[in-house]
Amino acid sequence: MRTSRLEAFSDGVLAIIITIMVLELKVPAGHRLTDLVHTTGVGLLTYLLSFVYVGIYWNNHHHMFHLVRRIRGGVLWANLALLFCLSLFPFTTAWMNDSRFEPTPVVIYGVNLLSAAVAYFVLQTVIIRQQGPESPLRQAVGIDVKGKISPPFYLAGILSALMIDRSGWAGVGIALACYVGVAIMWIIPDRRIDRVFRQYEAQD
Amino acid sequence: MRTSRLEAFSDGVLAIIITIMVLELKVPAGHRLTDLVHTTGVGLLTYLLSFVYVGIYWNNHHHMFHLVRRIRGGVLWANLALLFCLSLFPFTTAWMNDSRFEPTPVVIYGVNLLSAAVAYFVLQTVIIRQQGPESPLRQAVGIDVKGKISPPFYLAGILSALMIDRSGWAGVGIALACYVGVAIMWIIPDRRIDRVFRQYEAQD
Amino acid sequence: MRTSRLEAFSDGVLAIIITIMVLELKVPAGHRLTDLVHTTGVGLLTYLLSFVYVGIYWNNHHHMFHLVRRIRGGVLWANLALLFCLSLFPFTTAWMNDSRFEPTPVVIYGVNLLSAAVAYFVLQTVIIRQQGPESPLRQAVGIDVKGKISPPFYLAGILSALMIDRSGWAGVGIALACYVGVAIMWIIPDRRIDRVFRQYEAQD
Amino acid sequence: MRTSRLEAFSDGVLAIIITIMVLELKVPAGHRLTDLVHTTGVGLLTYLLSFVYVGIYWNNHHHMFHLVRRIRGGVLWANLALLFCLSLFPFTTAWMNDSRFEPTPVVIYGVNLLSAAVAYFVLQTVIIRQQGPESPLRQAVGIDVKGKISPPFYLAGILSALMIDRSGWAGVGIALACYVGVAIMWIIPDRRIDRVFRQYEAQD
Numbered sequence: 001m002r003t004s005r006l007e008a009f010s011d012g013v014l015a016i017i018i019t020i021m022v023l024e025l026k027v028p029a030g031h032r033l034t035d036l037v038h039t040t041g042v043g044l045l046t047y048l049l050s051f052v053y054v055g056i057y058w059n060n061h062h063h064m065f066h067l068v069r070r071i072r073g074g075v076l077w078a079n080l081a082l083l084f085c086l087s088l089f090p091f092t093t094a095w096m097n098d099s100r101f102e103p104t105p106v107v108i109y110g111v112n113l114l115s116a117a118v119a120y121f122v123l124q125t126v127i128i129r130q131q132g133p134e135s136p137l138r139q140a141v142g143i144d145v146k147g148k149i150s151p152p153f154y155l156a157g158i159l160s161a162l163m164i165d166r167s168g169w170a171g172v173g174i175a176l177a178c179y180v181g182v183a184i185m186w187i188i189p190d191r192r193i194d195r196v197f198r199q200y201e202a203q204d
Numbered sequence: 205m206r207t208s209r210l211e212a213f214s215d216g217v218l219a220i221i222i223t224i225m226v227l228e229l230k231v232p233a234g235h236r237l238t239d240l241v242h243t244t245g246v247g248l249l250t251y252l253l254s255f256v257y258v259g260i261y262w263n264n265h266h267h268m269f270h271l272v273r274r275i276r277g278g279v280l281w282a283n284l285a286l287l288f289c290l291s292l293f294p295f296t297t298a299w300m301n302d303s304r305f306e307p308t309p310v311v312i313y314g315v316n317l318l319s320a321a322v323a324y325f326v327l328q329t330v331i332i333r334q335q336g337p338e339s340p341l342r343q344a345v346g347i348d349v350k351g352k353i354s355p356p357f358y359l360a361g362i363l364s365a366l367m368i369d370r371s372g373w374a375g376v377g378i379a380l381a382c383y384v385g386v387a388i389m390w391i392i393p394d395r396r397i398d399r400v401f402r403q404y405e406a407q408d
Numbered sequence: 409m410r411t412s413r414l415e416a417f418s419d420g421v422l423a424i425i426i427t428i429m430v431l432e433l434k435v436p437a438g439h440r441l442t443d444l445v446h447t448t449g450v451g452l453l454t455y456l457l458s459f460v461y462v463g464i465y466w467n468n469h470h471h472m473f474h475l476v477r478r479i480r481g482g483v484l485w486a487n488l489a490l491l492f493c494l495s496l497f498p499f500t501t502a503w504m505n506d507s508r509f510e511p512t513p514v515v516i517y518g519v520n521l522l523s524a525a526v527a528y529f530v531l532q533t534v535i536i537r538q539q540g541p542e543s544p545l546r547q548a549v550g551i552d553v554k555g556k557i558s559p560p561f562y563l564a565g566i567l568s569a570l571m572i573d574r575s576g577w578a579g580v581g582i583a584l585a586c587y588v589g590v591a592i593m594w595i596i597p598d599r600r601i602d603r604v605f606r607q608y609e610a611q612d
Numbered sequence: 613m614r615t616s617r618l619e620a621f622s623d624g625v626l627a628i629i630i631t632i633m634v635l636e637l638k639v640p641a642g643h644r645l646t647d648l649v650h651t652t653g654v655g656l657l658t659y660l661l662s663f664v665y666v667g668i669y670w671n672n673h674h675h676m677f678h679l680v681r682r683i684r685g686g687v688l689w690a691n692l693a694l695l696f697c698l699s700l701f702p703f704t705t706a707w708m709n710d711s712r713f714e715p716t717p718v719v720i721y722g723v724n725l726l727s728a729a730v731a732y733f734v735l736q737t738v739i740i741r742q743q744g745p746e747s748p749l750r751q752a753v754g755i756d757v758k759g760k761i762s763p764p765f766y767l768a769g770i771l772s773a774l775m776i777d778r779s780g781w782a783g784v785g786i787a788l789a790c791y792v793g794v795a796i797m798w799i800i801p802d803r804r805i806d807r808v809f810r811q812y813e814a815q816d
Contacts, residue, residue, distance in 0.1 A: 005211060005215065005266055006266075007617060008212065008215050008620065009215045009218070009219055009262060009266075011617065011620050011621045011624055012215055012216055012218075012219030012220070012420075012624055013219045013222060013223055014621070014624075015219075015621055015624030015625045015627075015628060016219060016220055016223040016224070016624070016628055017223055018625060018695075018699070019625055019628040019629055019632065019699055020223065020224070020226075020227065020628070020632070022632075022699050022700065022702055022703055023227070023632065023635070023702070025703045027703065027706045027707045027710055028707060031707075031710075031711035031714035031716055031717055032716055033716050036707070036716070036720065040703075048696070051692075051699070052692075055688075055689075055692045058621060059688055062617055062618075062621075062688075076259075076263055076266075077259075077391060080256075080259045083222075084252070084255055087222070087223055087226050087255070088226065090226055090227070091226055091229045091231065091244075094231045095231045095232060095235075095240070098231055098235075099235035102235035104235055104236055104237050104240070105235055108240065209415060209419065209470055212416065212419050213419045213422070213423055213466060213470075216419055216420055216422075216423030216424070216624075217423045217426060217427055219423075220423060220424055220427040220428070221427055224427065224428070224430075224431065227431070280463075280467055280470075281463075281595060284459075284460075284463040287426075288456070288459055291426070291427055291430050291459070292430065294430055294431070295430055295433045295435065295448075298435045299435045299436060299439075299444070302435055302439075303439035306439035308439055308440055308441050308444070309439055312444065413619060413623065413674055414674075416620065416623050417623045417626070417627055417670060417674075420623055420624055420626075420627030420628070421627045421630060421631055423627075424627060424628055424631040424632070425631055428631065428632070428634075428635065431635070484667075484671055484674075485667075485799060488663075488664075488667040491630075492660070492663055495630070495631055495634050495663070496634065498634055498635070499634055499637045499639065499652075502639045503639045503640060503643075503648070506639055506643075507643035510643035512643055512644055512645050512648070513643055516648065
């Protein structure tokens with residue numbers, strides 16, 4: 001089976017996830033700039049963070065399936081599992097905002113990030129296994145520094161929000177720094193994948 | 205008429221259905237883990253169930269139209285009837301959750317599952333009839349064990365929620381077990397279809 | 409410019425319109441069948457009517473652009489005008505339901521149907537003009553019985569809801585009968601278009 | 613990397629943005645024409661304005677990527693930045709409506725328009741730089757009168773809403789006239805781009 005319709009369906013789901021989060025932004029009751037900052041300010045920043053994360057997953061998904069020619073059943077379900085994890089972002093983002101960054105919602109947001117990373121890794125592994133020993137995806141992924149670094153950072157964020165100074169801001173601050181830091185790391189272009197990718201294209 | 209735009213439209217509708225269900229998840233008013241479990245816990249599980257069902261239909265729809273080259277008017281309307289049934293999932297899921305699994309909403313959810321199964325069967329039949337005696341879809345479907353088993357299970361669920369122990373949990377428990385069981389059955393890969401499918405591809 | 413991306417965008421918008429209407433269905437507060445019928449019954453029927461209308465427009469749009477190879481600027485804007493009219497369906501449907509079929513909302517729903525029909529006609533005319541004297545779309549449309557009959561029926565519905573027996577049900581009943589009747593007329597397949605269409609395909 | 617999936621994803625996001633704005637239209641509580649005009653009248657006009665703006669961006673995006681064959685990482689992020697700015701339209705439109713055109717929300721709407729224009733310009737610049745000295749996009753854009761005129765007009769609107777007659781309507785009126793005027797300017801077809809575009813197609 002070709003990948004075109006799976007890509008189209010995933011694009012559709014990701015486009016909807018990235019867009020409906022804006023429906024969670026609360027319109028201020030007042031009409032001054034302070035009302036906007038107070039009601040929506042923090043929500044806008046977390047919306048931006050979740051938007052960037054969905055963008056990163058779309059970007060990586062796009063690159064990954066460019067190296068896939070044919071798929072079988074397992075990939076469909078691994079892909080749906082990834083989409084399910086990502087579809088919870090609007091919910092976990094909304095709870096984190098509504099609570100004004102209480103530790104538990106910040107932890108749950110981190111768990112959501114972690115579950116999406118795990119689902120992405122599972123999807124990647126299923127594809128590599130189906131492609132066999134000559135898998136172009138395995139070559140492109142290589143040692144996968146970013147993929148290996150991200151989950152420990154999410155975990156560090158989750159643990160610091162869980163344990164450090166639950167009545168203050170230190171733990172939550174460290175957690176948010178971890179989540180933002182991983183996002184920034186992914187935006188920086190990955191020349192290694194690009195190189196293997198271009199070789200594969202050239203052979204093709 | 206080619207099937208590409210019908211597939212694109214169906215993908216769009218299914219992507220939206222599968223994603224907007226997350227908008228029905230209620231954000232907890234409190235910010236503790238118990239608030240999350242109490243407000244959203246059950247909703248998350250039924251969201252997962254409906255997500256899996258829409259995923260199953262997308263998967264089957266995808267396989268089915270891979271064996272279809274050209275379509276005529278009747279298929280468009282049979283396809284829209286299927287999409288209509290599936291578009292009610294967010295609504296019936298929300299009612300089942302809001303009622304905390306009262307018998308009637310559980311019955312209506314089952315009726316929704318049953319109606320989607322019937323609509324899918326009608327769509328399949330219309331396509332097979334248009335393809336004529338050499339229909340590749342008929343060969344792929346074969347004796348269609350899963351398709352034949354599912355409606356009786358939905359019916360059994362509906363009847364047990366309707367009739368067994370309406371003041372207790374027995375009937376509803378059996379009904380939910382039926383709905384979950386059918387979903388699990390569909391996730392298990394169907395080697396028979398895959399085999400015919402590959403033969404068809406090879407001839408092509 | 410080719411039509412593929414215009415079709416993809418229109419498909420996306422139509423898929424969203426047809427699906428978000430289900431978000432307007434109110435989940436019953438109670439959990440009995442009578443609550444469902446009372447809260448959602450009428451809403452479900454009008455949802456079905458609007459779903460069918462969007463389905464008809466998707467179907468016709470699909471057929472129309474199958475006969476179009478290249479487009480210029482005017483078509484893009486005429487297409488957006490049609491999508492704008494159709495995007496108001498969720499709103500006018502919701503108002504008609506909320507009011508329980510008061511005359512004015514029924515009139516506005518009819519005005520929405522009429523405006524979509526006019527926008528579709530304008531789009532068709534712009535395309536035919538761009539295609540020039542040998543326009544395959546003009547041949548396919550022919551005398552266009554359905555397209556010519558629909559607006560008078562919408563107008564009849566609008567006028568009867570406006571004028572007949574505003575304290576009773578007669579006028580609204582006639583209006584709804586007109587709206588449902590036109591929808592049924594469009595579902596019946598149009599062999600004339602199909603015939604010209606197949607000739608065009610054969611030449612191609 | 614080819615542009616097809618980036619275009620499909622952008623189409624999906626734009627289709628959702630343009631459609632979910634209708635969910636912000638408030639259904640009147642009463643059921644008379646005056647209720648409709650009072651509750652929804654102004655909202656309908658601003659919905660139309662934002663609909664036209666998203667339509668303009670879709671249109672320009674469509675033309676731009678028609679002149680792009682291959683893209684690299686930077687374009688993906690510049691494109692996501694544009695989609696982020698556009699995804700805020702439902703929110704800024706809703707606030708402007710809810711406030712009944714108080715100066716601050718009108719300013720914020722203008723800032724949103726301006727940010728989208730800047731993001732579009734950045735995307736265009738990134739693509740032109742990647743295409744190198746023979747960039748077909750640079751030739752098509754040419755001196756780009758519309759693109760250069762729009763930001764000053766947005767700025768003029770923002771400043772007049774900020775400064776002129778904050779207790780009256782003059783400043784807001786000028787601002788809205790600027791926003792509407794730029795939209796009308798973009799709807800008028802741009803023969804210059806069309807000409808270069810057709811030359812490029814002919815060479816191809």
